Amino acid sequence: xxxxxxxxxxxxxxxxxxxxxxxxxxxxxxxxxxxxxxxxxxxxxxxxxxxxxxxxxxxxxxxxxxxxxxxxxxxxxxxxxxxxxxxxxxxxxxxxxxxxxxxxxxxxxxxxxxxxxxxxxxxxxxxxxxxxxxxxxxxxxxxxxxxxxxxxxxxxxxxxxxxxxxxxxxxxxxxxxxxxxxxxxxxxxxxxxxxxxxxxxxxxxxxxxxxxxxxxxxxxxxxxxxxxxxxxxxxxxxxxxxxxxxxxxxxxxxxxxxxxxxxxxxxxxxxxxxxxxxxxxxxxxxxxxxxxxxxxxxxxxxxxxxxxxxxxxxxxxxxxxxxxxxxxxxxxxxxxxxxxxxxxxxxxxxxxxxxxxxxxxxxxxxxxxxxxxxxxxxxxxxxxxxxxxxxxxxxxxxxxxxxxxxxxxxxxxxxxxxxxxxxxxxxxxxxxxxxxxxxxxxxxxxxxxxxxxxxxxxxxxxxxxxx
Ligand code: ARG
Numbered sequence: 130x131x132x133x134x135x136x137x138x139x140x141x142x143x144x145x146x147x148x149x150x151x152x153x154x155x156x157x158x159x160x161x162x163x164x165x166x167x168x169x170x171x172x173x174x175x176x177x178x179x180x181x182x183x184x185x186x187x188x189x190x191x192x193x194x195x196x197x198x199x200x201x202x203x204x205x206x207x208x209x210x211x212x213x214x215x216x217x218x219x220x221x222x223x224x225x226x227x228x229x230x231x232x233x234x235x236x237x238x239x240x241x242x243x244x245x246x247x248x249x250x251x252x253x254x255x256x257x258x259x260x261x262x263x264x265x266x267x268x269x270x271x272x273x274x275x276x277x278x279x280x281x282x283x284x285x286x287x288x289x290x291x292x293x294x295x296x297x298x299x300x301x302x303x304x305x306x307x308x309x310x311x312x313x314x315x316x317x318x319x320x321x322x323x324x325x326x327x328x329x330x331x332x333x334x335x336x337x338x339x340x341x342x343x344x345x346x347x348x349x350x351x352x353x354x355x356x357x358x359x360x361x362x363x364x365x366x367x368x369x370x371x372x373x374x375x376x377x378x379x380x381x382x383x384x385x386x387x388x389x390x391x392x393x394x395x396x397x398x399x400x401x402x403x404x405x406x407x408x409x410x411x412x413x414x415x416x417x418x419x420x421x422x423x424x425x426x427x428x429x430x431x432x433x434x435x436x437x438x439x440x441x442x443x444x445x446x447x448x449x450x451x452x453x454x455x456x457x458x459x460x461x462x463x464x465x466x467x468x469x470x471x472x473x474x475x476x477x478x479x480x481x482x483x484x485x486x487x488x489x490x491x492x493x494x495x496x497x498x499x500x501x502x503x504x505x506x507x508x509x510x511x512x513x514x515x516x517x518x519x520x521x522x523x524x525x526x527x528x529x530x531x532x533x534x535x536x537x538x539x540x541x542x543x544x545x546x547x548x549x550x551x552x553x554x555x556x557x558x559x560x561x562x563x564x565x566x567x568x569x570x571x572x573x574x575x576x577x578x579x580x581x582x583x584x585x586x587x588x589x590x591x592x593x594x595x596x
Contacts, residue, residue, distance in 0.1 A: 160221075160462065167250075170260075172204060177349045179193055182342075187243065188242060192235070195234070199236070203232070212228070222246050226240065226241065245336035248335055258372070275480040275483040277310055286301055298506075300568070301577050303586065307586070316382040323374040326374065328354075328357070369446075425479075429475050435467065442460075503539060504528075
């Protein structure tokens with residue numbers, strides 16, 4: 130057995146242990162296979178800690194120089210793929226520390242002064258997640274831009290708006306897409322908001338109670354770009370609510386994605402025929418030669434399930450854990466990593482796909498004409514002629530019934546027939562019954578009138594240019 134305490138897992142923490150860990154336990158407890166992803170954050174955290182220790186006179190300038198030199202080499206080794214990750218060394222923290230000690234001797238062993246893996250791992254995860262949050266914010270902005278630019282050409286493209294999946298009222302395709310922009314804009318707001326709570330420093334909490342060394346936590350926080358310092362050591366090492374918040378954000382965002390994906394699937398089906406997708410986003414069938422399937426949209430819809438599942442996993446992981454750190458917390462990483470990966474890939478591919486949507490405006494318009502989408506407009510017309518809305522609603526219901534029996538649209542009924550439903554109906558009614566008349570009439574803030582939609586597109590463009 131080596132006398133380097135980290136070289137053999139049986140002695141990784143103390144001489145107290147008299148037999149080596151079983152192979153199964155070693156594998157079961159190790160996290161290095163996945164937490165090595167945190168290596169950059171781990172090294173950044175260690176350097177900030179070491180610099181502060183030196184400034185406080187806890188370690189010498191020579192030690193700091195050694196630690197810096199060793200970490201530079203380790204960085205180089207990991208980047209080039211030459212670093213040898215060892216399962217026996219359990220996790221990313223012990224792997225890097227052991228290598229540091231092998232490279233620079235005692236200076237490496239002094240690094241852990243006033244620190245524990247408990248505050249170290251909490252710091253690493255927060256640092257790593259902060260970087261991912263900033264990257265995801267860019268992808269969320271891209272997603273919104275793709276939707277806004279697709280919308281920009283379709284403020285006058287009429288499609289049926291649905292409630293209960295039944296044709297309800299005409300809306301523009303642009304207006305419909307902008308609904309998703311609102312959803313993703315709120316997701317981006319949520320992300321920016323939770324980032325503030327991710328961005329706080331646990332280091333200095335040590336194992337759980339704080340430390341007797343004269344640490345300068347504010348200095349470490351500033352060096353690492355944290356906005357604040359966790360104010361209670363027990364809380365600092367044990368809570369993962371920042372990860373839960375992030376995961377909840379991601380689940381909500383993926384639910385938004387899933388709704389858009391579902392609509393793309395529907396719109397592309399032969400029964401709708403509203404859009405087409407570029408071939409590169411579709412796949413064929415091995416048995417049905419005519420098929421072009423929207424697999425990417427379906428997968429995006431499906432992947433929302435695993436991200437929602439990760440939220441459940443993390444929430445359940447934290448439930449009932451007594452203070453402070455428990456090994457359970459090691460299980461926070463894989464769900465979090467997969468959440469980030471899945472969300473990023475999904476946003477990227479969906480943004481691309483939205484940009485490649487080819488719109489069949491004629492099919493949308495035909496569908497809007499089929500379902501008496503302007504019936505509400507006829508009712509509103511009668512209200513403007515002085516009828517109480519409920520009476521107008523009833524008169525129009527009769528009109529729709531007759532139109533249905535005759536298999537025609539409301540606008541195709543002769544004026545005399547329409548007047549049979551109410552004498553206040555004049556020949557100005559036909560302007561109201563057209564899809565475009567209906568669209569233009571909804572000229573209220575947030576409505577589907579092209580003027581409103583164009584103003585929204587400009588607002589989003591300005592907002593996203595600043596993002
Ligand atoms: N790999 C551990 C984790 O991810 C690091 C912290 C270990 N701390 C401990 N006291 N065992 O949570």
